Amino acid sequence: MSLPTEEDLKRYDPIKADITVVLETPHEQDTESKRVFEEKVRHVASFRKHLEGMEDYSTIARDDYCGVLSALDYLCFCGEIFRPAPIYSNMLPLTFKIISDPDSTTMARTWIEGSRYVLGINVAKHDTPLMLIGTLLHEMSHMLIHKLRRQEQIEGRPMLEYLFGATGHGYYWQRLARVVEARAYEIIDRRIDVGRLEAISHEREASGIVPSQAYYEMCYGGWESSDGKPMAEVASEYVESCHNVRLNKEALQEMAFPNGGE
Numbered sequence: 447m448s449l450p451t452e453e454d455l456k457r458y459d460p461i462k463a464d465i466t467v468v469l470e471t472p473h474e475q476d477t478e479s480k481r482v483f484e485e486k487v488r489h490v491a492s493f494r495k496h497l498e499g500m501e502d503y504s505t506i507a508r509d510d511y512c513g514v515l516s517a518l519d520y521l522c523f524c525g526e527i528f529r530p531a532p533i534y535s536n537m538l539p540l541t542f543k544i545i546s547d548p549d550s551t552t553m554a555r556t557w558i559e560g561s562r563y564v565l566g567i568n569v570a571k572h573d574t575p576l577m578l579i580g581t582l583l584h585e586m587s588h589m590l591i592h593k594l595r596r597q598e599q600i601e602g603r604p605m606l607e608y609l610f611g612a613t614g615h616g617y618y619w620q621r622l623a624r625v626v627e628a629r630a631y632e633i634i635d636r637r638i639d640v641g642r643l644e645a646i647s648h649e650r651e652a653s654g655i656v657p658s659q660a661y662y663e664m665c666y667g668g669w670e671s672s673d674g675k676p677m678a679e680v681a682s683e684y685v686e687s688c689h690n691v692r693l694n695k696e697a698l699q700e701m702a703f704p705n706g707g708e
């Protein structure tokens with residue numbers, strides 16, 4: 447599996463259609479859905495407020511996570527993550543694994559055990575409520591991709607495995623995260639960061655493939671940085687500079703400890 451190239455982007459993509467249809471459903475079609483929408487917006491706002499008064503995020507209750515995940519699913523994923531699917535007899539339940547490890551570089555991780563999502567959150571790597579919400583949206587994007595992937599497998603539709611990426615942050619994740627971040631800007635707060643840049647960088651390291659300019663355009667076309675530069679350019683510079691930093695570190699390490707420090 448690897449990052450797609452320009453040529454790959456022209457090929458047929460079964461999930462692209464699904465994600466576009468799913469996430470363009472308007473919420474405010476009638477009075478009842480408008481009421482639910484407003485209720486979910488208030489739920490996220492009160493979660494933020496609750497966190498602002500907290501010293502230590504490791505004490506966030508499981509019910510508070512469940513509540514905000516359900517609200518975010520409704521607002522940013524049109525309820526698709528926890529909607530019962532024909533492949534499951536009921537909704538995918540969630541298990542949380544909360545850790546607090548300031549030395550780890552991992553902020554969070556999602557995986558499936560049986561038909562259960564497991565969401566692991568490293569609360570020590572989160573300083574603000576918005577940072578935590580950004581991480582939840584990042585992980586929820588993985589959840590929806592997991593779910594769509596299983597649906598495609600069960601329904602026997604061919605999938606382009608390499609578009610999932612070497613680390614799960616490939617083309618499908620980036621496409622979805624772009625839409626999700628745009629919705630979160632509109633509905634919750636413009637400062638939310640879903641971690642798309644870090645995800646490209648991570649993927650670039652793991653796959654060894656340099657993303658094409660077309661790929662950056664797919665991720666960031668139409669977006670601008672705070673100083674008005676096209677985000678596709680900023681992103682490509684950022685990812686390559688991270689890559690160089692890593693390379694230089696390795697080169698220095700090799701010079702200093704030619705035999706791995708023994």
Ligand SMILES: [Zn+2]
Binds near residue numbers: 585588614615
């Ligand atoms: Zn991720």
